[in-house]
Amino acid sequence: MINTKENIRSLLRQVCDPEIPVLTIMDLGIVREIICTNDDAVEIIITPTYSGCPAMDAIAFDIKMKLMEAGFKQVKITYTLTPAWTTDWMSEEGKNKLKKYGIAPPQNISSRLNKLLFEEEKNIECPQCHSTNTKLLSQFGSTACKALYQCMDCKEPFDYFKCH
Amino acid sequence: MKTNQPINQSTGSPITLLTNQLINQTLHLADTALILGQRNGEWCAHGPILEQDIAITNITLDLIGQARNFYQYAATLINASENKNETEDSLAYLRNEREFKNLLICELPNGDWAQTVLRQFLFSAYQELVLEKLKNSSNEQLAAIAAKSLKETQYHVKWSSEWVIRLGDGTTESRDRMIKAIDTLWMYTGEFFIPANYELTEVHLLKETWFQKVRSIFEEATLAVPENTFMQSGGKSGIHSEHLGFILAEMQILQRTYPGAEW
Ligand SMILES: [Zn+2]
Numbered sequence: 001m002i003n004t005k006e007n008i009r010s011l012l013r014q015v016c017d018p019e020i021p022v023l024t025i026m027d028l029g030i031v032r033e034i035i036c037t038n039d040d041a042v043e044i045i046i047t048p049t050y051s052g053c054p055a056m057d058a059i060a061f062d063i064k065m066k067l068m069e070a071g072f073k074q075v076k077i078t079y080t081l082t083p084a085w086t087t088d089w090m091s092e093e094g095k096n097k098l099k100k101y102g103i104a105p106p107q108n109i110s111s112r113l114n115k116l117l118f119e120e121e122k123n124i125e126c127p128q129c130h131s132t133n134t135k136l137l138s139q140f141g142s143t144a145c146k147a148l149y150q151c152m153d154c155k156e157p158f159d160y161f162k163c164h
Numbered sequence: 165m166k167t168n169q170p171i172n173q174s175t176g177s178p179i180t181l182l183t184n185q186l187i188n189q190t191l192h193l194a195d196t197a198l199i200l201g202q203r204n205g206e207w208c209a210h211g212p213i214l215e216q217d218i219a220i221t222n223i224t225l226d227l228i229g230q231a232r233n234f235y236q237y238a239a240t241l242i243n244a245s246e247n248k249n250e251t252e253d254s255l256a257y258l259r260n261e262r263e264f265k266n267l268l269i270c271e272l273p274n275g276d277w278a279q280t281v282l283r284q285f286l287f288s289a290y291q292e293l294v295l296e297k298l299k300n301s302s303n304e305q306l307a308a309i310a311a312k313s314l315k316e317t318q319y320h321v322k323w324s325s326e327w328v329i330r331l332g333d334g335t336t337e338s339r340d341r342m343i344k345a346i347d348t349l350w351m352y353t354g355e356f357f358i359p360a361n362y363e364l365t366e367v368h369l370l371k372e373t374w375f376q377k378v379r380s381i382f383e384e385a386t387l388a389v390p391e392n393t394f395m396q397s398g399g400k401s402g403i404h405s406e407h408l409g410f411i412l413a414e415m416q417i418l419q420r421t422y423p424g425a426e427w
Contacts, residue, residue, distance in 0.1 A: 051312055052229020081233065081308035084315070117325055117384075138215035139323050140222040144316075148215065164315050 005034050008042060008067070015066050018058045019143055022101040025059060027094030032080055041074035042067060047085045050144050050164070087164050102127045104149065104160040124160050126151035134158075183245045187238055188265065188362035190306065191255070192400060193294075194234030195266035198256055199408070200287060201227035202415055203274055212277050219323060223284065226316040231256070233309045257419035261408050265360070268399035269352035271408045278331050278341035283349055285324035289377050290356045292317045293370040301364060325381045332385025342387060354395025363400075 012031055017023045025031055033045040044063055048056050060077040067075045087106035095105035104124050120136040131153035141148040146159040204224040211217025235252035242250045274280045298310035331338040357371040382389050
């Protein structure tokens with residue numbers, strides 16, 4: 001077996017987020033470090049997107065399974081919280097995949113949560129018709145990491161992956 | 165050796181006061197997030213409308229996630245200093261009422277929607293200040309958990325502020341309910357700023373900033389800030405209202421009946 005980091009990386013690119021299955025964990029940017037401890041032993045350091053993200057345990061399990069299928073005997077998953085994950089770590093490819101999947105991708109950190117009350121993140125593009133004439137329905141959508149928006153042109157409601 | 169120093173039962177060596185303080189501080193943060201999460205979770209499938217049902221339960225998820233991070237760290241500290249085998253689960257499910265260090269306001273019943281959103285606002289506005297301080301703590305792990313949690317709490321503050329304004333400056337009924345909620349909850353805010361002997365953050369210094377924030381939201385909601393009223397305290401040191409026992413009974417019964425049960 002060719003036990004290189006690039007090999008491991010390509011395996012990790014096959015592990016998907018259980019809640020947004022079009023995104024791999026590499027697209028999400030949650031893999032912090034890959035440490036080859038031995039020929040058939042590896043440690044993967046990941047960071048959670050949100051404190052209460054229920055997908056983290058499933059992701060850790062999926063990483064283990066994927067690497068063990070590829071012949072690794074020992075797979076250790078370590079969680080780290082520093083530096084804290086932000087949506088800026090999501091790859092451009094990941095953002096494009098999200099959009100095609102019908103979820104508006106996070107805007108850049110400069111547009112991050114403005115603390116003015118009743119103010120919404122503006123110009124969120126509708127993933128259906130690309131109009132930016134959209135409005136916030138709820139700050140909390142189908143999962144903690146998403147907000148619920150509606151397009152005022154095509155009238156479709158859609159999820160927006162919030163900036164964090 | 166000082167005689168008043170706690171002794172590690174298994175190794176006989178003293179647990180340093182500093183470690184003890186750090187463990188209690190971490191448990192206080194964990195318990196507070198867990199108990200409020202447990203309370204808010206009661207709204208699941210009972211919210212006034214679907215979007216808000218989802219909002220309050222997502223806030224719950226954030227709080228439980230924060231609690232898990234704090235408990236995991238507390239377990240690491242305890243196991244390293246006392247040669248025990250604590251886990252996030254044992255700390256949440258197997259400690260008794262007197263060992264819980266959560267703020268009293270978190271254990272109070274939800275009441276109506278006004279009381280629930282007001283509590284979230286009073287608490288989150290406070291938690292945001294505490295986390296901002298902890299984020300700069302010299303303790304790397306607490307700083308990391310705080311930095312992560314802070315981003316979530318900022319959303320909670322915004323969401324709950326908007327609800328306080330919407331109800332306070334809303335209909336006669338929503339306003340009446342908000343005033344009643346203030347009457348019920350205000351006396352539990354004094355405890356925020358009374359430092360417990362284990363607290364690393366100088367919480368008494370946060371009072372003015374918190375008060376200004378609350379006053380500005382109340383003003384926008386056309387609500388009056390209560391004048392000097394009697395304040396309850398005790399939660400930080402394990403002295404609780406009658407409500408905590410019921411929460412723990414419900415939350416812990418499974419693990420106490422079937423120890424080690426897993427999904
Ligand atoms: Zn549209």
